[in-house]
Amino acid sequence: MDGVGLATTVDWARYQFALTAMYHWIFVPITLGLSFLCAFFETLYVRSGKEEWKNTAKFWMKLFGINFAVGVATGIIMEFEFGTNWSNYSWMVGDIFGAPLAIEGIVAFFLEATFFAVMFFGWDRVSKGFHLFSTWMVAIGSNLSALWILVANGWMQYPAGMHFNPETVRYEMVNFWQVLFSPVAMAKFTHTTSTSFIVGSLFVISVSSWYLLRGKHKEMARKSILVASVFGLVATIYAGITGDESAYVNAKTQPMKLAAYEGYYKGETNPGIIALGIINRDKKPGDNQAAFAASVKIPGVLGLMAGRGFDKFVPGIDDLVYGNAEQKILSAADKISRGKEAIADLTAYKEAKKAGDEAAAQASLAKFTANQEFMGYGYLQKAEDTVPPVALTFYSFHIMVVLGIVFLILFIVFLRKAAKNTLMGSQVLLFVGFISFFLAMIASQAGWIVAEVGRQPWAIQDMLPVNVATTNIGAASVQTTFFLFLVIFTVLLIAEIGIMTKQINNGPKEV
């Protein structure tokens, strides 16, 4: 396959992954958050014995079920897409990456799938206690599945617990616990689930606000808001802490990503942070132009966030691309040339092995080992290829953070008003509540853009760039399946919205 064909395939494979992931991510955070909220509502029913809580639980469960179905439909593609579109990736890291996916199936999906049936159809078939247990199992199962897939994603961002095996020409796992408990995996899991609880809570607040604006189902709406804003508030505080932790581990493991989402080019000691800014679109790495057309900067904060101190040097994009001798940072060009040597030595090693020349094989292997950590860089063309799209990453990150702060305020206000039962007089607040779910969706999607666009060009950080991770297949096939999924997912989304709207219009069963 020629270079142009390969580039097109990787583009379409990336578009397709972005498409399926973003569609999937419309439904998943609602599921993660709403499943716990359903469990809270049902727990309140079982403890108080009041039918109104049961009806509240059942109403949200109905919406949960509709949403869950599309989440499942869009999810199955994701698992198999690694094989269909990223076949070389699947081979190179399957020894490590396959395990969390299989474990997800064994320990999480069956919990969800099995107890889901009880939660929906078991009200009169099993005891009250067992039904409640089942609802909790669905919530725990959903979030456990998030754990394993995020461990897998975390490993792509920070490949821990593995080594390269030149015999099999792949990376192999050497420490399961390092994969599971890698700081990146833990930060990913805690930040993704806590922010999904925010999405779930705002979904409940959004629908409830709409009822209150229309003067319908007032008591259920108020009580739902009360529970959701407590859950949302706790989740937002936790999301702030885990978000800060994510930035800290980014600084240690993916400094380029951090530099990109901060729009930070020239490394400094104790740098400030750009709170708000407009990117200078002409800015290129290494030039002397300003990074921002306009910006508001807070001194010292980036150093504190990335280095946990006021005397730490934080490398910028230029340092990472062109090197910084003073700070002992290797340039990307050096890494690329050493990477190319590693690939050549590995090829020589394989050829010598095939020819049965053991002495030559060992000589090549020794040379390969010296440069092996840079092998991934050997597949890049030029140093600037190591820089992800800065503007998209920067804006996504800042939209996410600003919205996170808005949600914090929103939860506090809703909690106060719901507790005092003064929601009805606040039309503006209720309108903001109504649109808050859509804002949450934007923030949540933006978070994934930061995580995934921010680590380009890598499929596996520093190890495997996306252009060699793909399947050896013509772009036309991947392009065709892209549109196939675009059409079907869009149809399913429209149908889902149609059904949701009807169900919300019908409202809960009144006592």
Add this chain to the structure above:
Amino acid sequence: MIGSLDTVILQQLWWILASVVGSLFLFLTFVQGGQTLLWQVAKTDVEKNLVINSLGRKWELTFTTLVLFGGALFAAFPKFYSTSFGGAYWVWILILFTFVIQAVSYEFRKKPGNLLGAVTYELFLFINGAIGILLIGAAVGTFFTGSNFTLDAFNRVTWTSPLRGLDAVLTFNLFHVAFNLSMGLFLVFNARALGAMFLVNNIDFAGVPELEKRLRKSCLQSFICALPFLVIILGYFMFFDGFSFDQNGVVSMVHQKYFNNLMEMPLLLVLLLLGLILVILGVFLTSFKTSKAGIWCGGLGTILVGLTVFFLAGFNNTPFYPSKADLQSSLTIYNASSSHFTLTAMTYVAMVIPLVLAYIAHIWYSMGKLSLADVQDKESY
């Protein structure tokens, strides 16, 4: 403890585990079989709702088992995962597509505002049951007839047919086409027979006796339709060449390889015969008796037949994913597996499987039968 086992033992253990999951999936395709029976056996709305709701309480089990089958193969045999999914692209994409449309159909079918109307969602279920299972069968067929791929020194796959997997059923080798299609069609009709057995077991027919009659009849019909394909499959095993590798890992064609495997692993012959007898017993109990237990015989029988198929493909020096384009690129359970470390770690994880099976069984039992009253409930599908 497990870490001290030989890699070879772990590779074989994981082929057995993957085969068990794959065979359980084949049993659980009663859901897909039932979906293809819907329009044939259910004549009124009430009957349709009964069938849909009965299957609708189980479909996720089948779906999840398929996902686990994929995940287990990824974790234990990543070279198969990368070679087959990346190579036989279109077969897998089409299979996945039929499962995507299945996943929403139960939930969406009857809900107002569903955009496409109930009949479309019923059609989705039919497509999933017919095309999805047919293609899965054809893909399994290539375990015996081989595929068109080569692997380079870095184990990157090149598929040598532009049909990217659809060459399983669109090739000039008519024997291969016949075999792969027969695998698919056998699974489709077996799934229908199982679907009828399951529905007979799961539905309380008080008030809808005609549905029961039609189901019991369709079980026999489906099984009879499956028989000619079974004969072709067994005939192929008896008379055609198969793929084999020697102690140096060199792959060659061997006459009657799969028949030889049966003879050299007599346990498999026992599994196969016992499996077929149990399936026949399941059909007999369902179609000629008034018993509701057919599904247990048919299900266990299907699992045993499934195990035979997977073991025939993978054991006794047989490459389970052979390449006809380049014999030496063929995948065996020994050259396609994960590392010793990963197989060990996964074996520890697999120890929770009995617990998973236990709670599935408990809930299956406690959810009981489905009656008319259940589908008149507003919460039903």
